[in-house]
Amino acid sequence: MTMGFIDAADSPPRHTNEIKLHGPEAFAGMRRAGRLAAECLDMLVPHVVPGVTTGRLDDLAREFVLDGGGMPACLFYKGYRHTVCTSINHVVCHGIPGPKQLKEGDIVNIDVTVIVDAWHGDTSRMYSVGPVKRKSSRLMDVTYESMMKGIEAIKPGLRLGDLGAAIQEHAERQRYSVVEAFCGHGLGRVFHDSPNILHFGRRGQGDEIRPGMIFTVEPMINLGRRDVALLADGWTAVTRDRSLSAQYEHSVGVTETGVEIFTLSPAGLHTPHTMGASAD
Ligand code: MF3
Ligand code: CO
Numbered sequence: 001m002t003m004g005f006i007d008a009a010d011s012p013p014r015h016t017n018e019i020k021l022h023g024p025e026a027f028a029g030m031r032r033a034g035r036l037a038a039e040c041l042d043m044l045v046p047h048v049v050p051g052v053t054t055g056r057l058d059d060l061a062r063e064f065v066l067d068g069g070g071m072p073a074c075l076f077y078k079g080y081r082h083t084v085c086t087s088i089n090h091v092v093c094h095g096i097p098g099p100k101q102l103k104e105g106d107i108v109n110i111d112v113t114v115i116v117d118a119w120h121g122d123t124s125r126m127y128s129v130g131p132v133k134r135k136s137s138r139l140m141d142v143t144y145e146s147m148m149k150g151i152e153a154i155k156p157g158l159r160l161g162d163l164g165a166a167i168q169e170h171a172e173r174q175r176y177s178v179v180e181a182f183c184g185h186g187l188g189r190v191f192h193d194s195p196n197i198l199h200f201g202r203r204g205q206g207d208e209i210r211p212g213m214i215f216t217v218e219p220m221i222n223l224g225r226r227d228v229a230l231l232a233d234g235w236t237a238v239t240r241d242r243s244l245s246a247q248y249e250h251s252v253g254v255t256e257t258g259v260e261i262f263t264l265s266p267a268g269l270h271t272p273h274t275m276g277a278s279a280d
């Protein structure tokens, strides 16, 4: 997501005519990039266990992406020095990999962006570290469902507000909150392009959804309040109230009739967080 790059609150208004409409060549490129990114998240599933360091997961991801003919898009992006972001528990996004070990009961988002033939594939999922509390798995379930409801709302002629509203309504029905400080983004040959994709909104408002648009849907959902704070490292965003936060992300393209998801899991590991047994 795009805090610091395109902040939903600070960015200038965007207009439909600034939004690129991509053709078949772009969709073909996005399929290749999206697949490698999704395969990277599939590869990591068995490695997300108690005791593994987030730095080790980053090393595995970097090697996998390079071996697969891609480039890690985040490496050296705006001074970032890693392949993935690893956001644990109350970390909302942009957690930095390092010597920290995962422990049983943690929930962690791993977010990877790859470049294949100049096209960007950007996706993230939640992982359970061993058995986790029911409140943690419920938050992750609802976050996945919220993302999918947003994606299901993507149809030519509808508006970006319909997408945001679908996400917000599902999350708030469970009394969770939607983070507003970060948003999804257009992508393609550009990593963070217009439009901003807000994960909240009102039906019928916002730019019209048109065939050829390519963007991410990546809601961050909190158990507590929506407010976030930035840690002193300049990257790590946490919930202000230190409540749990979860996120899922897909890269998608708008077709004549609906939507194509570029980052589906080839191994069927769409929701790796469901693999751990419950701890309560
Ligand atoms: N992958 C993130 C996104 O979804 C961006 C991370 S940029 C980084 O947009 F520099 F923090 F890696
Ligand atoms: Co993104």
Ligand code: CO
Residues within 6 Å of the ligand: 001, 111, 112, 113, 122, 123, 124, 249
């Ligand atoms: Co991402």
